[in-house]
Amino acid sequence: MNEETDLEMEDRLRESGLRPTRQRVALAELLFAKGDRHLTVEELHEEAVTAGVPVSLATVYNTLHQFTEAGMIRVLAVEGSKTYFDTNTSDHHHFFVEDTNEVLDLPNGNLALNRLPEPPAGMEIAHVDIVVRLRRKTN
Known part of the structure; x- marks a missing residue:
C-alpha cells in the first residue's frame, strides 16, 4: 500500500463520514483496489x-x-448463510453461480421489470x- 493510495482512501472515508483509522484505510484499499467486486467478510479477512x-x-x-451504512458499498444477500458486499453501489442486478458461490454483475439492459407491486x-x-x-x- 502506498502513501498516495492511503491519502485517497483517507479522503474517501472522510467524505463518507468515517474517521480514517489505519485499519479502515487498509481494508478500504484492499476492497477498492481491484475495481467492482463482490466479497464476503471471510474473503476480505483472508486478503488482509x-x-x-x-x-x-x-x-x-x-x-x-460501517462502509455499508456510509454508502460506500452495499450488502447483497444471496445465500442464507453468506452475505456479499458489493463495491458497485449503482442500481444493478446479479447472477449467482451456485456450484462456485461466485457473484457476477448482470449486464445492463438485459433485464426488464414491467410491474412492481404497490408498496404498503x-x-x-x-x-x-x-x-x-x-x-x-x-446433459
Whole structure:
C-alpha cells in the first residue's frame, strides 16, 4: 500500500463520514483496489491476512457494515448463510453461480421489470435486488 493510495482512501472515508483509522484505510484499499467486486467478510479477512494487515475477523465484519451504512458499498444477500458486499453501489442486478458461490454483475439492459407491486401505505420502494441463480447444465 502506498502513501498516495492511503491519502485517497483517507479522503474517501472522510467524505463518507468515517474517521480514517489505519485499519479502515487498509481494508478500504484492499476492497477498492481491484475495481467492482463482490466479497464476503471471510474473503476480505483472508486478503488482509495475506497482505500483512493485522485485523480480526470481527473488525472486518464491523468495518464492512460501517462502509455499508456510509454508502460506500452495499450488502447483497444471496445465500442464507453468506452475505456479499458489493463495491458497485449503482442500481444493478446479479447472477449467482451456485456450484462456485461466485457473484457476477448482470449486464445492463438485459433485464426488464414491467410491474412492481404497490408498496404498503406510507412506504416506497427503495431498491429492487434481483439475483438470477445459475448452475451447470446436466446433459
